[in-house]
Amino acid sequence: MKLISHVEDLTSALDDVRASGKRIGFVPTMGYLHAGHASLIAEARAKNDAVVVSLFVNPTQFGANEDLDRYPRDLEADRLVCEKAGVDILFYPSVEEMYPAGVDATETISIPEMSNKLDGQFRTGHFDGVTTVMSKFFSIVGSCRCYMGMKDAQQVLILQQLVAQSFGDCEIVACPTIRDEGGLALSSRNTYLTIDQREIALSLFAMLDNVASAIEQGNIDVHTLCEHARSTLEVAGFTIQYFDFVDRTTLDSVTTPRVSGPYLLCVAALIGNTRLIDNFFIDFVDGRATVDRGIVATNMISSQENVATEAPHV
């Protein structure tokens, strides 16, 4: 595995890869890799000739009061995960390398139609930071399949739009959410949770599951279902930012789904200072709901014992 931290070294390594006719799979991450990331790498490995993983905690996607400074980092553990997973190139640029003009002087790339809804309402400028850095990555990496998690569904939708508008030789491949045994979606930020908070956090998945099961049983009054879910989770100790059923193409709220979809049942909630997000993809086929709840990692791992897992669908 090549370890590269300079843009020009990456472009020249990738020129060599392309010259030999190889297809590139790209997995952008902020590091502190867990089985969710490993599942993206495994998919990229299976479907491409060469795999590039980036580790970059992108400052422009963090708000002023967010966790940029304390975001967990462990380059050595991440290097081992990537090496085990058969990654060809690990790219870990500095902030100066990605923002040579300086963070503040860099032109912002934006997809405004989708960036101000859901998470965008609570994380001002977050998706502008994501689209800005991903535009840089797509320009540097060039033609590729880019593997991203459905856990960050809004991010996937926004980047699909970015790619359609500006990077026609790149493709976003959305991969299922990987969960721990209790259903909690794996996240580098789970490391912030105390044992008690982790216990409470499990009810986020349980509540998504309750609502999805009600929908599967034919209850499509999603407005009432979501309202009930919000108040129950507040009592359990969460501060709910949204618990909503939305159109998966526009991200607008839907009160009673009348067409086949696609839809997204999604939540963002705080436990203490830790913000968690999660979602299920929901579609209706012949009037019946089909729900993608993601995948449970069979052997529970912590963020620092990162191994790819055999994983059955929930």
Ligand code: AMP
């Ligand atoms: P991050 O390092 O949090 O920026 O995430 C990097 C990529 O991993 C993004 O495409 C995320 O959507 C994806 N990802 C994060 N958590 C999970 C998970 N639990 N399951 C699947 N993909 C994930």
